[in-house]
Amino acid sequence: MSEKTTVAGVAVDTRHWIGGERVASAGTFTDHSPLDGVALGEISRGGAAEAEAAVAAAKAAFPAWAATPRAERARILHAIADGVEKRLEDLANVETLDNGALLRSHRRGVMPRVAHNFRFFADWLLTLDHEDFDTRGHTNHVSWDPAGPCVLITPWNAPLMLATWKVAPALAAGDTVILKPAEWSPLTASLLADIADAAGLPAGVLNVVQGYGTEAGSTLVAHPDVRRISFTGSVPTAKRIAAAAAAHLTPLSLELGGKSPLLVFADADLDLAVDLAVEQYDNAGQVCLAATRILVESSIAEEFTERFKVKAAALTQGDPREEATDLGPTIHPRQLEKVDGFVQRALAAGARAVIGGGPNSELGGLYYRPTLLTDVAQDSEIVQEEVFGPVLTLQTFDTEDEAVALANDTRFGLAATLATGDPERAERVTARLVAGTVWVNCFFVRDLQAPFGGSRLSGVGREGGTWSFDFYCDLKNTVTAPKGWNNHG
Known part of the structure; x- marks a missing residue:
């Protein structure tokens, strides 16, 4: 097989990165672009052998990396961020062809965020501390010790950004990493390996399988030498990973599906509320945090719907490389089929499509029209299950209690968005919502200092700021006697 492929004029190595070397597999899989179905490359298809080799490399590299002073680890992470910024255009162009998200978003938001992920955790590492405290004259000192090799399994909807959300804190913590990117969008993970190597990251500290x-994944998550597993993806896959990890009690961090609500009260700024609702079509609806269930107070539902239709009609769907495009394609034929299946079953059950309702026949390929469904039952599949496409539902409520009850009535609890002009209502409602993140009169404002994760089936654990180090480290408390080592009591 060819060792490299050229994507958007960028040479991308199609082999694994294990122990500081490129490693090929006997078998391959084809990576297709969602824009037009063109094959982007034949990618090395890892299995148990490659997974074992990567864990062995990470285990061998761990003692030296764990012993590397914090300042030196931070320096290397900043060098990786420098490398990301130097190759920002390459990363943006490759990722757009690989997963179909907007090029303008990759250039202006996503890839700068990738660099920021490394800088943030490098800087946070240098301030990571807990004030010593006293127990009957004894001094308690809390420290964060590197845990060991970490397996990081990342999704296809924001491949590099979500990978580095895990990779950066794990490396900062002094852990070594085996990154397993999604098979539908593997290319920028390979470029990250090149960037990290050029930045001076020692061999074996970062491995890409x-x-x-x-x-490959099943071997990695069941390996006895793996000390942390972080996964972003679906609930069924998470259950299989948790079952495998249980044999060795490997700690898990799981960021899973969502079916988040957007609650719009009559006292809200209606233009803002409509903007927030239409924003949920971002990345063709392939966003775990998206507020796909729009809940609107009955007295304003008609006006809200009419304004929504106007705003949504102004969206431009098409080639994500074009500056004017607002919605690109879904990532894969299987995903398009899944999304349309949800919609067609909902329509057959009595739902009404206010807009959309099927693939975009004018564009063909993997483009799905932004869709809003009404007349949906609370216990229906379309309301209860994650679609992960440009599909929203609209329901109405009459009271605050009803709004909260509808919002909380799913198996998920990843996020929620609230539009209201009443600060007291905002405080009351947010206190009652089951969600890891709640946005009030805004959406998708994310700070790496904040804890991130989901409740219920939306996940296990939290990452971000010190919470990331709490996960990627073994916390230790050292208690020292008041008058030296010979004091007892």
Whole structure:
């Protein structure tokens, strides 16, 4: 097989990165672009052998990296961020062809955020501290010790940004990493390996194994030498990972699905509320945090719907490389089929499509029209299950209690968004919502200092700021006697 492929004029190595070297597999899988179905490359298809080799490399590199002073680890992470910024255009162009998200978003938001992920955790590492405290004259000192090799399994909807959200704190913590990117969008993980190597990251500290979850992934998550597993993806896959990890009691961090609500009260700024609702079509609806269930107070529902239709009609769907495009394609034929299946079953059950309702026949390919469904039952599949496409539902409520009850009535609890002009209402409602993140009169404002994760089936654990180090480290408390080592009592 060819060792490299050229994507958007950028040479991308199609082999794994293990122990500081490129490693090929006997088998490959084809990576297709969602823009036009063109094959982007034949990617090394890892299995048990590659997974074992990557864990062994990470285990061998761990003692030296764990012993590396904090300042030196931070310096290397900043050098990686420098490398990301130097190759920002390459990363943006490759990722757009690989996963179909907007090029303008990759240039202006996503790839700068990738660099910021490394800088933030490098800087946070240098301030990570807990004030010593006294117990009957004894001094308690809390420290964060590196845990060991970490397996990081990342999704296809924001491949590099979500990968580095995990990789950066793990490396900062002094852990070594085996990154398993999604097989539908593996290319920028390979470029990250090149950038990290050029930045001086020692061999074996970051390893990238490509392939399928049932092959490479299953070996990685069941490995006895792995000390942390962080996964972003679906609930069924998370259950399989948790079952495998249970054999060795490997700690897990799981960021899973969402079916988040947007609550719009009659006292809200209606233009703002409509803007927030239409914003949920971002990345063709392939966002775990998206507020796909729009809940609107009955007295304003008609006006809200009419304004929504006007705003949504102004969206431009098309080639994500074009500056004017607002919605690109779904990532894969299987995903398009899944999204349309949800919609068609909902329509057959009595739902009404206010807009959309099927693939965009004018564009063809993997483009799905932004869709809003009404007349949906609370217990229906379309309300209860994650679609992960440009599909929203609209329901109405009459009271605050009803709004909260509808918002909380799913198995998920990842996020919630609230539009209201009443600060007291905002405080009351947010206190009652089951969600890891709540936005009030805004959406998708994310700070790496904040804890991030979901409740219920939306996840296990929190990452961000010190919470990331709490996960990627073994916390230790050292208690010292008041008058030296010979004091007892």
